[in-house]
Amino acid sequence: MPRDTLTKEQIVRTAIELLDDEGLDGLNMRSLGKRLGAAATAVYWHVKNKDDLILLAGDRVWEEIDLPDPEAAGWRTAATALATGLHAMFSRHPWLVQALGSHLFHGPGKARHDDRSLAVYEAAGFTAAQADRAAAAVFTFVLGNVLGASAMVSLTRRLSREGADAEALIEDTMIRAREVAMDFPRLRARLETPMAADYAAAPEQTFMYGLQALLDGLEARLAAGSA
Incomplete structure (x- = not known):
């Protein structure tokens, strides 16, 4: 998508979608440009940098409330x-x-x-x-x-x-946390009952x-x- 057909609204909306899917670490101008079908440089005609884009996206989602x-x-x-x-x-x-x-x-x-x-x-x-x-x-x-x-x-x-394997690591951590909790009476009571x-x-x-x-x-x- 050429830069003259991009709008700030499109960029912010797509940035929110990318942030929802990939988180802060997954947001960069190259990935955003790919989603928009535009060169990363085209995005810079509408936003200064990644931090500026996060501020715009972060403010926009408050409008959902x-x-x-x-x-x-x-x-x-x-x-x-x-x-x-x-x-x-x-x-x-x-x-x-x-x-x-x-x-x-x-x-x-x-x-x-x-x-x-x-x-x-x-x-x-x-x-x-x-x-x-x-x-x-x-x-x-x-x-x-x-x-x-x-x-x-x-x-x-x-x-x-x-x-x-995130799921396996988290499950293993929960098992070990349960083992630790069993040494404490009130935690044990909650884990051993319905x-x-x-x-x-x-x-x-x-x-x-x-x-x-x-x-x-x-x-x-x-x-x-x-x-």
């Missing part, structure tokens, strides 16, 4: 929907979780989300500074919840690129539990302040 109206839905329902949407977005794009540690993201997509997040907590009755802290606390909880899954995706890709399957699935099952517990705490602070 639906923004609930706290006035119509109620702040608690809106906060739950916003956090759930953020969690789903991070889960679809695990490379973004990794990139947050090496890039300072900014742009209209993220700003749109952040502005609505503040609106949700202000609608609850938090002052401006309190709303900042409440929104940051929920964001940090969501990010922490997806770190494990994101790291597993990155590790699996790295092992596969190195020619290792609770074992639920215990292994805990990250998936506890996101909403933790989110609601966090919102309970914020709501209690509001009530205490009113009292």
Whole structure:
């Protein structure tokens, strides 16, 4: 594809697809150009470099999050929907979780989300500074919840690129981790009873539990302040 037929929108959209498939390490201008059917040099007419492209792609995916109206839905329902949407977005794009540690993201997509997040907590009755802290606390909880899954995706890709049997290595590690856990009474109790399957699935099952517990705490602070 000649450079004059390429658009920045096409480049960013294709970069997101490549990042989803290959992760941060798999993104380079040559691979991107191949997906676009264009020379790598043509991409540079629209983006400065790889880091610039990651920032553009990283901001664009924030637009996938639906923004609930706290006035119509109620702040608690809106906060739950916003956090759930953020969690789903991070889960679809695990490379973004990794990139947050090496890039300072900014742009209209993220700003749109952040502005609505503040609106949700202000609608609850938090002052401006309190709303900042409440929104940051929920964001940090969501990010922490997806770190494990994101790291597993990155590790699996790295092992596969190195020619290792990623599935076998991870399974072997889990077996050894179980052996270590058997020396600790509470871990052993969970692994030796019917609770074992639920215990292994805990990250998936506890996101909403933790989110609601966090919102309970914020709501209690509001009530205490009113009292």
